[in-house]
Amino acid sequence: MVGLGACVVLAAGCASVPQQPPVPTSSSQERIAPEPSGTPEPQKPNPIVEPIVMYKPVIYLYPPRTTAVSVQLDVDGEVTVTDPRPDATGTWHVIANPSGDLVEIDSGKHYPYLFWEADVRFSPDLSSGTVVQGSETRAYLSDVLAQRGLNPSEAAAFIEYWVPRMEASPYNLIRFEGDAYERVARLHVTPQPDTQIRVFMVFQPLSHPIAVRPQKLPDPPARKGFVLVEWGGTQLSGR
16 A cells, blocks of 8 residues: 555556557437436535545556556555555566557566556546436447547446446436546656546436536547556445
């Protein structure tokens, strides 16, 4: 366990990954839960008790050639899980292959990504987002993750982890954090990636649909050069 404000340093060598076709997209509007009769009154977001748990952020590294890379994670909170475990100095030493495969230098073990979890002081803004029927969560995420810049393999791993936690809910309020997340979970990477795509989802189970402002998501950067991709999320208490 790493203490408050501590840093975990990861070292990796990587190589470029062949371009993969985007996940087919379709209009997610068709799958968003219909409003009940009448217009629901806008509701204020529930207050969030801090800290919250950031579940399974995983970091993929795709440099254009096999390269030694150091990644420093600096969070406003306490890192609780890492895999592989860092050495005594808080550094992970790995070699990344063109496929994204990471090999820990000391052990020779292979990893598909760098994994961490943390208790972090963070208050998501739930005044905007998307309300999705639980049974439609998989289809909605398939669309939006492609729009956020994940490739098919990364999106499938995200869906496999999160959908079982979401689809049993009658509805879910889903929001994707950007700058606010990156301010509390900072990555310092050497050499610096040409492209960084960090996808962090916040969701809250709902017993009934509510009215929220639609969230406008920025276009993801084009994947070029040395690419770093990260995805993770958190589940808030239901209402």
